[in-house]
Amino acid sequence: MDILVGFATVLSDPWILVAIALASIVGVVIGATPGLTAAAAIAMLLPVTYHVPPLYALAFLYVIGKSGRFGGSIAAILFNTPGTSASAATQLDGYPLAVQGKAGKALKVATVSSVIGDTIGDLILIFGVAYVAQLALKLGPPEYFAIYAMAFVVIGSVIGKSMLKGLASCLLGILVALIGLDSVSGYARFTFDSFQLMNGIGLVPVMIGIFVLGEVFAQMDSMKSGQDTVLHSTAPQSAEDSQLSWMEYRPCLPVAIRSAFTGGLIGMLPGLGSAVAAFVAYATEFRRARNPEQWGKGALEGIAAPESANNAVSGPSMVPLLTLGVPGSTIGAILMGVFLIHGIEIGPTLFLTSRELIFSLFATGLLGIFCYGLIGYFGSGFVGRLIMRVPPNIIYPMIFLTAFVAAYANRSSLFDVLVMCVFGLVGYVMRKLELSTAAFVIAFVLARGAEESLRQALLLSDSGALVFFERPVALLFFALGLGSVGYRMYGLYRDKRKAAALHKTTGNAGESC
Amino acid sequence: MSRGSYCWTGILAGVIGLIALWASTGIPDPVAGEIGAKLFPQAVSAALILISTLLLWNARRLPASDAPRDWMPQSSTLHVLLLATLGLTYVGLIEALGYALATLIASTAVFLLFGHRRPQRLLLMAVLATAAYYLCFFVGLGVYDPPGSVLDIRALLSN
Amino acid sequence: MQLTSFFKSAATLITATCLSLSAATAAQADTFPSRPINLVVPFNAGGGVDAYARALAAGARDLIDVPVVVVNKPGAGGLTGAQSVATARPDGYTLLLTSGGSFLLNTMLNASPVDMFENFQFVSQIGQLSTALMVPANSPYKSANELIAALQENPGKLRWAHSGRGGFHYIAGRAFLESNNLTAQDVPFKGGSPARAALAGAQTDFGFMGIQQARGFGELIHPLALVADERDGIMQDIPTFKELNIPFVNIGSPVVVMAPTKTAADVVAQLNQYLEQITATTTFAELIEKQGTAALYAQPAVIEQKMLDMRTASTPVITQLTGQVQ
Known part of the structure; x- marks a missing residue:
């Protein structure tokens, strides 16, 4: 058992334990700060890693990546602002719970689900690494496209009251995503001859703009028009609202476990990332849910699914990183850099040459999960209560200022800050017009990758679109997506018939699209 | 769901759709055997125009709402616009004065707008907010502090 | 804090600032460098070019009193970061470290607001990136000539992977195909790693990618020929196209450090001297070698000539490409 050897190595070195604890804290804080990715901080620490043994540096980075994914959920739940793109799905149900004064409960569900997802992901990595490596080699653009198509289905569940407005939001999101140089042909699209737009519109500034700044504008609006601000409109919390009982979590458990496997599978495909995993898991579980009417309004399962899935990506995504040298994120790329600096060649033979190091790294991962789980579980109630106590005329100005520095820090680009500002207004107008900001952002996140993988798949294919039928994994995801759409259509049809029956009896034929 | 919000969404979507459709004509045609860079932009723009027509068509059928401007509140909008203007000014200030000075000015203004x-x-x-952000991001995380194009305090302080 | 006293001190500061502004610029050259030097890398942290910058910063620690700070400004194939340096204050404290080949070819391919020769002056070359023709390990083609024969038999049928149109790997690949009158379908990937993974999984028939990418992938990928006149310093058993007598265009990418055009000559000379010393240190050489890429120092005049030659050599391919676009 290599993993036991790994544990022995790690546990016998107190400094590694310190590094893990430190990384858990740093990761949670960075993840919880909207728009701030750990990459900037880590890149700065990179020179330090030249001089310490590789395991220290690797453990530190690996654990930051894990706890950062969890930390993102904190901001998503408390401020309706995903701390990282991975937690954009968490806010769909997390924020309504915070509004109901149940932020503490929501944070605990997020913690428990992240821990479950992350652990399952790591177990897949530890025990299945050989098979996963074989599988990862065979997956290419067709599978990517199938998964993107599947992830698009999630938009159906966030589309809101009006189908037309939901579709409009979604199309607008795709249009914005198309701005910039097309990665397949290299041609400029929708750049209007602006050099700055050639690089496209960044995900981070758009998210901060739409969710954070848009929210500040909306809060300003409601403060000035005499309404209560959302965070403080609630009755004082009872102790029960920040507790989580086993009875409450029990229905979430199967959701979290299934989502962990979804996330794990997506993790094997580098580049898709945690955000896609979270959306796919949310869509899949929404389809299966026994209480679909509560989803989007504060269902605990609606937090469990994306949080478990986005953390389950962490472990399996190490396989393509280590065996194929394809990093799934900037942190992944830096992690690769650390291997190289220490003269460890990444590639198919890595598991033969550096087996002990790799399994020690996996052991630190499991310890890191334990660490951020403790922080999350015992800290979340406290953080939730603390935030509720800060008056809104302090917290919203601070969120406003944070939005700017976060948009800048991401790529040291003032243009990004400008983009963030513009999308703040876009977010505000969309809220006013009752357009779906979630549909907009999800479409934005997925569109570029979906188009790219579709076109790559067709370039690689001798049989045109038939290539998707030659690939079992791709077919599986298409089937899941179609099943999900079909089920949803059936649900809508059923509701409509019920409504029609109701209308007949009351004699009212008014209907909005 | 008011007629107004449908109308405005329809008009907005239509205008954006038309601009996008026009802009996508400039994208080079694909080489034979490829989907090409043009297909998606054109398809999405066309779909948006279609949706816009449907929205306007549906708005016609909706009853006019009791409060005709409920989708656009009145006095509070001014404050939102002020805040947005502050945001854009802030970006310009960072460019001209560097982060610290710009944040000092912008944070005073934003606290003022929120009623202090x-x-x-x-x-x-x-001062506290500026110091906190500066220490956390530029000193602690080592983010690159853009030198102001008009006034670069750090260059002056180091002399 | 008293309000009036705050304003007073603020006013004093601003006055003092304005007065010393002109004096400050003049004074800087004498004491260069007196504050941290920002080294802008127009790519993400963790990549091959970034590694050069990090190694440079590590090597500078023992030689220069002020720290060298690496700033990652990715975007538009490296042009975003380049533009930010071109418009920065030309005081020697903001420098660009980039892949010269990609920078040059990008500005030639797209309407670009920056020009390598007009907006910048070369400080020095510190490294060299080379591209190579590679095939999957289980490929039926065991040599470059076998592959060429297969390409001649099936024009346009074979597929090749690269890291994106506009990068020097793609241009080098195109130039190879053009010089041999061959056609093949290219499949662009987003970056070198995904392209390598596609090749390792035999999803394409061949590919052009950085020679360092083959290290550790011996089981999955076979490099067939290097796009260069001389063999690579690390992967010494890979023959060059020149040795094989196969027509090709020598397109590589020197890693260069550049400063805005108006930077004072003595500052650039000082920087060049530092870079010459740093590239000679073992710290720098070891760090670069571990990445699998090569350290290579050259004087500003030498590297400028190299880049001008490369522009001349790649113009036909670029014209052919942009002609195809319009």
Whole structure:
């Protein structure tokens, strides 16, 4: 058992334990700060890693990546602002719970689900690494496209009251995503001859703009028009609202476990990332849910699914990183850099040459999960209560200022800050017009990758679109997506018939699209 | 769901769709055997125009709402616009003065907009906020501090 | 804090600032460098070019009193970061470290607001990136000539992977195909790693990618020929196209450090001297070698000539490409 050897190595070195604890804290804080990715901080620490043994540096980075994914959920739940793109799905149900004064409960569900997802992901990595490596080699653009198509289905569940407005939001999101140089042909699209737009519109500034700044504008609006601000409109919390009982979590458990496997599978495909995993898991579980009417309004399962899935990506995504040298994120790329600096060649033979190091790294991962789980579980109630106590005329100005520095820090680009500002207004107008900001952002996140993988798949294919039928994994995801759409259509049809029956009896034929 | 919000969404979507459709004509045609860079932009623009027509068509059928401007509140909008203007000005200030000075000014203004009126308190909060952000991001995380194009304090302080 | 006293001190500061502004610029050259030097890398942290910058910063620690700070400004194939340096204050404290080949070819391919020769002056070359023709390990083609024969038999049928149109790997690949009158379908990937993974999984028939990418992938990928006149310093058993007598265009990418055009000559000379010393240190050489890429120092005049030659050599391919676009 290599993993036991790994544990022995790690546990016998107190400094590694310190590094893990430190990384858990740093990761949670960075993840919880909207728009701030750990990459900037880590890149700065990179020179330090030249001089310490590789395991220290690797453990530190690996654990930051894990706890950062969890930390993102904190901001998503408390401020309706995903701390990282991975937690954009968490806010769909997390924020309504915070509004109901149940932020503490929501944070605990997020913690428990992240821990479950992350652990399952790591177990897949530890025990299945050989098979996963074989599988990862065979997956290419067709599978990517199938998964993107599947992830698009999630938009159906966030589309809101009006189908037309939901579709409009979604199309607008795709249009914005198309701005910039097309990665397949290299041609400029929708750049209007602006050099700055050639690089496209960044995900981070758009998210901060739409969710954070848009929210500040909306809060300003409601403060000035005499309404209560959302965070403080609630009755004082009872102790029960920040507790989580086993009875409450029990229905979430199967959701979290299934989502962990979804996330794990997506993790094997580098580049898709945690955000896609979270959306796919949310869509899949929404389809299966026994209480679909509560989803989007504060269902605990609606937090469990994306949080478990986005953390389950962490472990399996190490396989393509280590065996194929394809990093799934900037942190992944830096992690690769650390291997190289220490003269460890990444590639198919890595598991033969550096087996002990790799399994020690996996052991630190499991310890890191334990660490951020403790922080999350015992800290979340406290953080939730603390935030509720800060008056809104302090917290919203601070969120406003944070939005700017976060948009800048991401790529040291003032243009990004400008983009963030513009999308703040876009977010505000969309809220006013009752357009779906979630549909907009999800479409934005997925569109570029979906188009790219579709076109790559067709370039690689001798049989045109038939290539998707030659690939079992791709077919599986298409089937899941179609099943999900079909089920949803059936649900809508059923509701409509019920409504029609109701209308007949009351004699009212008014209907909005 | 008011007629107004449908109308405005329809008009907005239509205008954006038309601009996008026009802009996508400039994208080079694909090489034979490829989907090409043009297909998606054109398809999406066309779909948006279609949706816009449907929205306007449906708005016609909707009953006019009791409060005709419920989708656009009145006095509070001014404050939102002020805040947005502040945001854009802030970006310009960072460019001209560097992060620290710009944030000092912008944080004073934003606290003012959110209803803090006592000068001492206002200034204290602005200084504290600026110091906190500067220490956390530029010193702690080592983010690159853009030198102001008009006034670069750090260059002057180091001399 | 008293309000009036705050304003007073603020006013004093601003006055003092304005007065010393002109004096400050003049004074800087004498004491260069007196504050941290920002080294802008127009790519993400963790990549091959970034590694050069990090190694440079590590090597500078023992030689220069001020720290060298690496700033990652990715975007538009490296042009975003380049533009930010071109418009920065030309005081020697903001420098660009980039892949010269990609920078040059990008500005030639797209309407670009920056020009390598007009907006910048070369400080020095510190490294060299080379591209190579590679095939999957289980490929039926065991040599470059076998592959060429297969390409001649099936024009346009074979597929090749690269890291994106506009990068020097793609241009080098195109130039190879053009010089041999061959056609093949290219499949662009987003970056070198995904392209390598596609090749390792035999999803394409061949590919052009950085020679360092083959290290550790011996089981999955076979490099067939290097696009260069001389063999690579690390992967010494890979023959060059020149040795094989196969027509090709020598397109590589020197890693260069550049400063805005108006930077004072003595500052650039000082920087060049530092870079010459740093590239000679073992710290720098070891760090670069571990990445699998090569350290290579050259004087500003030498590297400028190299880049001008490369522009001349790649113009036909670029014209052919942009002609195809319009």
